[in-house]
Amino acid sequence: MRLQLRRIALFALLAFALVFATSFAFADEVSGGVTGAVMARNNYYLERSTRVVAPEVGARLDFPSGATVEAVYLVDAITSASLAAGALEDVAFTELRHDVRATLGRRLTIDENPVQLAATFRRSHEPDYDSLSVSLFGAAELNRRNTAVSFRLSFLSDEVRQTFRGRERTPTTMGFREELRGAGVALALTQLLTPRAYVGADYEFYVLEGFTANAYRRVLTAGTPLPEHHPETRKRHTVATRLAVMFPELATSLHLHVRLYRDDWDILAATPEARLYTKLGSFSHLRLRYRYYKQGAAFFYRADGEYLPTDPFVTADPKMAPFQSHLLGGQLKLFLDFLDEGRFKRLRGASFDVGFEYIFSTSAYGNGTITQAGLVIPF
Amino acid sequence: MWRAALITAWVVSFAGCVRVAPYQRGHLADPTMDVSHENAEASFRAHVHDSREGATGGYGSSGGGCGCN
Numbered sequence: 001m002r003l004q005l006r007r008i009a010l011f012a013l014l015a016f017a018l019v020f021a022t023s024f025a026f027a028d029e030v031s032g033g034v035t036g037a038v039m040a041r042n043n044y045y046l047e048r049s050t051r052v053v054a055p056e057v058g059a060r061l062d063f064p065s066g067a068t069v070e071a072v073y074l075v076d077a078i079t080s081a082s083l084a085a086g087a088l089e090d091v092a093f094t095e096l097r098h099d100v101r102a103t104l105g106r107r108l109t110i111d112e113n114p115v116q117l118a119a120t121f122r123r124s125h126e127p128d129y130d131s132l133s134v135s136l137f138g139a140a141e142l143n144r145r146n147t148a149v150s151f152r153l154s155f156l157s158d159e160v161r162q163t164f165r166g167r168e169r170t171p172t173t174m175g176f177r178e179e180l181r182g183a184g185v186a187l188a189l190t191q192l193l194t195p196r197a198y199v200g201a202d203y204e205f206y207v208l209e210g211f212t213a214n215a216y217r218r219v220l221t222a223g224t225p226l227p228e229h230h231p232e233t234r235k236r237h238t239v240a241t242r243l244a245v246m247f248p249e250l251a252t253s254l255h256l257h258v259r260l261y262r263d264d265w266d267i268l269a270a271t272p273e274a275r276l277y278t279k280l281g282s283f284s285h286l287r288l289r290y291r292y293y294k295q296g297a298a299f300f301y302r303a304d305g306e307y308l309p310t311d312p313f314v315t316a317d318p319k320m321a322p323f324q325s326h327l328l329g330g331q332l333k334l335f336l337d338f339l340d341e342g343r344f345k346r347l348r349g350a351s352f353d354v355g356f357e358y359i360f361s362t363s364a365y366g367n368g369t370i371t372q373a374g375l376v377i378p379f
Numbered sequence: 380m381w382r383a384a385l386i387t388a389w390v391v392s393f394a395g396c397v398r399v400a401p402y403q404r405g406h407l408a409d410p411t412m413d414v415s416h417e418n419a420e421a422s423f424r425a426h427v428h429d430s431r432e433g434a435t436g437g438y439g440s441s442g443g444g445c446g447c448n
Contacts, residue, residue: 043423054423072419146399186436195403198412204436238436244414246406253411261434269434277411285411295433319433331420335410351416357424365431372420 032064039072041374047359048366050080056099068105068118075099095163097126105137114141128163128215131156133182148190154206156182162215178211184236197245204238219314221307229314231300236263251279261295267320269295284334289357291327318364329357329370350377 036059043054058072076097105118116139124131139150158180184206192198212234218225240259247253259271273291280286297303298320300313307314333353339345357370399407410416429435 039419041419041423043420045427052427056419056423058419074423144398145401146397191397192399192404192407193397195399196406198407206436236434236436238434240436244412246409246412248406253409255414259434259436261436263433265433267433269432271434279411293428293432293434298433319431325432333410353420355420361431363431368427368431370424370427372423374420376416376419 034061034063035379036061037376037378039374039376041372044371045368046371047368050078050365052079053077066107068103068107070101070103070105072101073099074101095126095128097124097129099124110140114145115139128161130159132158146192148188150188152184152186152188154182154184154186156180156184156208158182158210160211160215176215178215180208180210180212182206182208196248197243199244200242202238202240204236204240206236206238208234208236213315214317217316219307219316220305221311221314222309226314228316229312230317231265231313234263234265237261253277265320266299267295267297269293280332283336283338284332287331287333287355289327289329289331292324293327294324295322297322321363323361323363325359325361325363327357327359329355331355331372347377350375352376 039056039058039060041056041058043052043056045052045054054074054076056072056074058070060068060070062068076099077094078097079094080092099122101120101122103118103120105116108115108117116137118137120133120135120137122131122133122135133154133156135152135154137150137152139148141148160176160178160180162176184204186202186204188200188202190198190200210232212232213228213230217228219228220226238259238261240257242255242257244253244255253276255275255277257271257273257275259269259273261267261269261271271291271293273289275290276288278286278288298315300311301315301320303321305316331353332355333351336344336347336350336352339348339350352373352375354373355371359368359370361367406412
């Protein structure tokens with residue numbers, strides 16, 4: 001299966017490479033030049049026992065022929081205590097995760113309808129986790145661009161290992177190696193309602209097969225700590241709807257988003273979210289965001305944590321427990337369109353944003369904060 | 380889930396019934412309405428949520444690593 005996924009990924013990339021080679025060959029024949037943007041962003045996440053610093057850089061090129069190339073590189077510096085993940089031993093550690101994402105895209109026009117095709121390749125590497133994913137994306141604008149439909153096919157192939165977080169190397173941990181595979185399909189529709197409003201709906205199905213537990217967590221089973229053991233398949237269904245309305249007289253837009261989730265581990269979840277954008281002058285806006293999340297428990301979760309040797313599945317994963325959370329946050333975004341002249345005029349069209357969000361959570365992870373700042377410079 | 384599917388079908392039924400002309404789309408193109416410029420920041424936020432919640436999807440995010448599965 002892992003080999004097949006790699007072949008599918010390779011085939012998809014080769015197919016797109018052929019399409020885009022043609023695009024680039026004709027690029028010079030079109031009068032326009034190559035445009036694009038560069039991006040730099042820093043992400044910071046903090047909770048009781050985990051801190052993540054994740055700087056990222058990216059670039060996007062738009063060719064006159066309609067081809068697009070995008071690449072993003074992100075590094076996660078994760079400092080955590082194993083206890084935060086439910087392990088019985090509290091061993092602090094710091095890990096780096098390297099994440100590279102590359103997208104090749106192509107814009108076309110078919111029967112006067114704009115069409116977009118893209119293939120994304122993503123590779124994520126940690127000392128104890130490798131992830132390879134490929135997704136194919138297609139979108140079309142129909143009905144005189146009043147309706148947009150899109151699909152995404154995703155394939156995932158992961159390898160899970162163990163590293164030695166402050167402990168002596170043992171043959172057991174050195175030999176630990178598991179695999180996780182996944183495939184999914186997502187469909188989306190967006191429809192304009194009025195000159196001030198649109199509505200959208202998404203459906204996503206994803207199936208996972210392989211090692212779905214944590215490589216380090218242990219569960220007390222009749223007094224003995226045993227490795228966490230989850231079902232080896234998981235089928236996930238997600239339905240989401242969104243509505244966006246603008247109130248020009250108030251220089252304000254309201255976005256409402258509702259997500260419903262269900263999987264065959266019996267986890268049910270609902271996530272309503274509201275975002276309010278208010279313009280502050282001609283070149284900036286403020287975004288306020290509220291997100292509520294509530295989920296039920298997986299069928300094998302035991303609130304008392306007392307598992308029996310006969311239990312087929314055991315878990316210490318906080319994500320398998322029922323909990324709820326409230327997220328409150330704000331973001332200020334500044335568009336540098338006022339830089340018409342002077343030494344900084346190259347930054348005209350750039351945008352800078354800074355945001356902070358606080359999560360009140362009843363889960364074992366506790367409360368958390370997300371802080372982000374980013375700069376995008378078009379050229 | 381069935382209710383959600385019905386709502387989705389209801390949304391789909393709008394297709395073809397509404398026409399907004401190109402010259403009427405000034406507000407829809409405003410950065411407060413077209414939030415595609417938020418994709419980069421949304422990707423990290425989705426990753427945080429995926430690694431701390433049992434549910435996933437609906438935001439165009441993907442799993443892999445960090446206990447997101």
